[in-house]
Each structure stands twice: as structure tokens, then as C-alpha cells.
Amino acid sequence: MIIKERIDSLNWADITSSMNKKGYALVKNVLVTDECDNLTAQYTDEQLYRKTIVMEHHQYGLGEYKYFKYPLPTLIQQLRESVYPKLAPIANGWMQFLGKEQRFPNTLEELLQHCHEHEQLRPTPLILQYTRGGYNAMHQDLYGEVFFPMQLVFILDEPGQDYEGGEFILMEQKPRAQSRAMVLKPAKGDMLLFTTSYRPAKGSTGYHRVNMKHGVGEITSGKRRSMGVIFHDAK
Numbered sequence: 001m002i003i004k005e006r007i008d009s010l011n012w013a014d015i016t017s018s019m020n021k022k023g024y025a026l027v028k029n030v031l032v033t034d035e036c037d038n039l040t041a042q043y044t045d046e047q048l049y050r051k052t053i054v055m056e057h058h059q060y061g062l063g064e065y066k067y068f069k070y071p072l073p074t075l076i077q078q079l080r081e082s083v084y085p086k087l088a089p090i091a092n093g094w095m096q097f098l099g100k101e102q103r104f105p106n107t108l109e110e111l112l113q114h115c116h117e118h119e120q121l122r123p124t125p126l127i128l129q130y131t132r133g134g135y136n137a138m139h140q141d142l143y144g145e146v147f148f149p150m151q152l153v154f155i156l157d158e159p160g161q162d163y164e165g166g167e168f169i170l171m172e173q174k175p176r177a178q179s180r181a182m183v184l185k186p187a188k189g190d191m192l193l194f195t196t197s198y199r200p201a202k203g204s205t206g207y208h209r210v211n212m213k214h215g216v217g218e219i220t221s222g223k224r225r226s227m228g229v230i231f232h233d234a235k
């Protein structure tokens with residue numbers, strides 16, 4: 001099935017409800033093995049990338065990642081384009097719950113146009129690679145004034161088989177409360193949707209803002225690759 005049809009056929013009511021309740025949604029088996037393997041096989045094809053980041057040089061963790069160039073590989077372009085319109089209404093609900101006037105456009109094209117007007121012109125989808133001892137420090141992927149509050153990550157290797165450890169960690173910070181960590185173990189081909197910056201959470205007196213950060217725990221053996229889709233572009 002072409003990727004747009006696959007994305008359209010997911011249970012978006014469940015995904016929406018999980019995003020609203022928990023700030024993340026784990027969707028099993030979105031990419032097939034061949035799609036994961038093609039992405040990892042292209043890791044060394046330097047013409048696909050605009051920039052390589054050695055994470056320890058910036059104290060971002062231990063590992064490496066590469067930002068794709070425009071035009072993005074077809075699979076990534078199609079994922080970015082077909083998932084965005086499903087998430088824009090959720091994001092707009094969040095803005096409304098938080099009493100913000102900001103609204104996100106219905107299409108990725110319009111979001112990117114808005115990014116471009118704010119000098120955010122560079123593509124943000126990326127591929128990451130960690131080996132034994134590697135990890136990704138807790139962070140948020142904000143690259144300028146314009147940011148969309150949700151993003152995706154696809155796991156490209158099989159936990160328990162290709163690597164051990166390397167859990168995906170979400171940290172939620174509520175005002176005047178202690179932080180909560182959520183530890184997720186997506187499998188190869190799974191799509192994890194999560195909060196980039198903040199989301200509304202319902203309390204006794206209405207909605208309040210909770211900040212989210214994400215990261216990856218230590219890879220204790222093997223190699224773990226992942227592909228991230230961020231919707232806004234970077235300055």
C-alpha cells in the first residue's frame with residue numbers, strides 16, 4: 001500500500017485520544033522491514049544529507065545524526081505530508097484549550113510557507129545512529145519562532161535483536177509538580193507520535209500547560225537507528 005493510504009487507514013480517533021490524554025501515541029508496524037532497511041542502508045550516502053551532528057561535541061548525548069536535504073527521500077516527504085493534516089486539528093484543539101489564539105494551517109505546505117516567512121528554510125527530518133554506550137539527552141526540537149507541537153519517530157532496528165536498551169523516554173513537567181518519565185519500547189517499523197514542546201493537561205481548575213522533553217536511554221549493546229520527522233523547518 002502506498003504510504004498515504006497506509007497513513008489514512010490508521011485509527012486516527014485512537015491516536016487523537018492518546019495524544020490528548022498522554023501526549024504521545026505508539027502505532028505498531030507503520031513501515032515494513034524493507035522500508036526500514038532501505039533507510040538504514042542509505043545512512044552512508046552523504047549526498048542525501050545537509051549536515052551531520054556528532055552528538056558528544058555539543059553535549060547532546062553520544063551518537064550521531066544527519067539532517068536530510070531537500071528534496072527529501074519520497075518516503076519521508078510522503079510521511080511528512082500525509083501525517084501533518086491529521087495532527088493539525090489536534091494541535092489546534094490544544095491551542096484552544098490553552099486559551100491561545102494561534103492556529104496551525106491545514107496543510108504542511110502552508111506550515112512550511114509560514115516557516116519560510118520567518119527565515120526557517122532548512123529541512124529538519126533526520127536519521128540517528130547510536131552504538132553501545134550511546135544515548136540522547138532530554139531535549140526539545142525547536143528551531144526558531146515557528147514550531148509545530150508534535151513530531152514523529154520511526155525505529156529502524158529491532159530491540160532485543162539488533163540492540164538492547166535504548167528505550168525512548170518522555171519527560172513531562174507540570175507547573176509546581178515533580179516530573180514524570182514515560183519509558184517506551186517501540187519495535188522496528190513502529191511510529192511514535194509525541195509532543196515536541198508543550199500540551200494541555202486537564203486539572204481540577206481547567207487546562208494547564210505541561211512541557212515535554214524526549215530522549216533515549218543508554219544502548220547497552222548493538223546498534224540502534226531511528227528516523228525523526230519534525231514538521232517545522234529550521235533557521
Ligand SMILES: O=C(O)CCC(=O)C(=O)O
Nearest residue numbers: 128141153168216226228
Ligand atoms: O532516536 C530516537 O528515538 C529519538 C530521536 C529524536 O530525538 C528525534 O527524532 O527527535
Ligand SMILES: [Fe+2]
Nearest residue numbers: 139140141214
Ligand atoms: Fe529529538
